[in-house]
Amino acid sequence: MVVPVTEPNFSAEPAPDVDIDIRSLPKVSLHDHLDGGLRPATIIELAAEAGHQLPSTDPVALGEWFLESADSGSLERYLETFDHTVAVMQTKEGLFRVAKEFVEDLADDGVVYGEVRWAPEQHLAKGLTLDEAVEAVEAGLEAGVAAVEATGRPIQVGQLITAMRHADRGQEIAELAVRHRDKGAVGFDIAGAEDGFPPYRFKDAFTYLAENQFPVTVHAGEAAGLDSIVDALVSGRALRLGHGVRIAEDIQVDFSGDNGSEDEAEVGMVTLGRVAAWVRDRGIPLECSPSSNLQTGAISVFGEGIESHPFDLLYQTGFKVTINPDNRLMSGVSLSDEYELLVETFDYDLDDLLQLTLNAAEAAFLPLEEREALVEYIAEGFRAAQG
Known part of the structure; x- marks a missing residue:
């Protein structure tokens, strides 16, 4: 499969019609970890109650510590920062508060639909059962939604119940997710150290989920x-x-030849390999997180800076790419920040941001009718932003 692609103009200014408040645009967040989105001040308060020692008890300094520690280029080092957030999420009260604030922060960033992923098995140290942990988070999410709606803003959230790749609780967590499918759980995920812990370790659990028609996303x-x-x-x-x-x-780009003009972007030919073509042709959504991908070294094989991220290549060649923050605390970003980063890096305009947002809405783990309503709401919101 060979398709043309335009080399991004990294020196270009952001498109004029993105000269709006991106935070006000209705957005969808599909890849956002609960234990990666805590407020530093909340961590400090909960840590004091739990007797957990932190690198700093100053909210600004603690936020900077998380960002610096995560910005190492190593996924393993990045994951170590979660020791502190998970430590303060071991009680019903802690989980409730974190979940409620998580929703409020999403809404403040313009998110109208969010899927919150987290691993209940990591929150049992103080005696909670798996079901109690899920119920505590759901109560917090619902309280957050109620608080947001009381201010006249709409938001909908769902839990992605996650199993840790290095553990052997896949079947148990899959059954947990299905038990809560009508009580807040919308999907299943596996997370943690990817290299060395392949999905086939959870093959039976995935079969169980398929038999129960329960949707799955996989890191x-x-x-x-x-x-x-x-x-x-x-x-x-x-x-x-x-x-x-x-x-x-699995994509080969050939920019050989001269287009004859220094003012025009260079056009190359892209050849998709068999796996890439399969993913692209079937519209399998990619939950991309630009800042996080740079931090963890996920894009190191393509280059060093954010301009080397294959996001634009994937977008131009027809992949269903979506924008996500991954872990807002560790990356020091919001979803709006990620939108702005892509505008600055790849010269995207409002139409591009709308398409990327619709990609996420169409990929949401929602019934068809609700996805269609979400798509229309987002389209209307972008039209209003254009004036």
């Missing part, structure tokens, strides 16, 4: 390459790929 194509993506699709029956950016390793 793949972040710390590991094409084999991980293929396994996510085959063993995991993944309907979406968490990150998935290394699908670009």
Whole structure:
């Protein structure tokens, strides 16, 4: 499969029609970790109650510590920062507060639909059962939605119940997710160290989920390459790929030749490999997180800076890419920040942002009618932003 692609103009100014408040645009967040989105002040208060020692008890300094520690270029080092957030999320009260504030922060960023992923098995140290943990988070999410709606803003959220790749609780967590499918859980995920812990370790759990028609997204194509993506699709029956950016390793770009003008962007030819073509042609959504992908080294095979991120290549060649913050605390970003980063890096305009947002809305783990309503709401919101 060969298609043309335009080389981004990295020196270009942002398109004029994105000269609006991006935060006000209605957005969809599909890849956002609960334990990666805490407020530093909340961590400090909960840590004091739990007797957990932190690197700093100053909210600004603590936020900077998380960002600096996560900005190492290593997924393993990045994941270490979660020791502190998970430590303060071991009680019903802690989980409730974190979940409620999580929703409020999403709404303040213009998110109208969000899927919140987290691993209940990591929150049992103080005696909670798996079901109690899920119920506490759901109560917090519902309280957050109520608080947001009381201010006249709409928001809808759902839980993505996650199993940790290095553990052996896949079947148990899959059953937990299905038990809560009508009580807040909208999907299943596996997360944690990707390299060395392939999806086929959870093959029976994925079969169980498929038998129960429960949707699955799988972290793949972040710390590991094409084999991980293929396994996510085959063993995991993944309907979406968490990150998935290394699908670009199966894409060949040839910018040979001269287009004859220094003022025009160079046009190259792109050849999709078999795996890339399969993902693209079937519209399997990619949950891309630009800042996080740079931090963890997920895009190091393509280059060093954000301009090397294959996001634009994937977008131009027809992949269903979506924009996500991954872990707002560790990356020091909001979803709006990620939108702005892509505008600045790839010269996207409002039409591009609308398409990327609609990609996410169409990929949401919602019934068709609700997805259609979400798509229309977002389209109307973007039209209003244009004046």
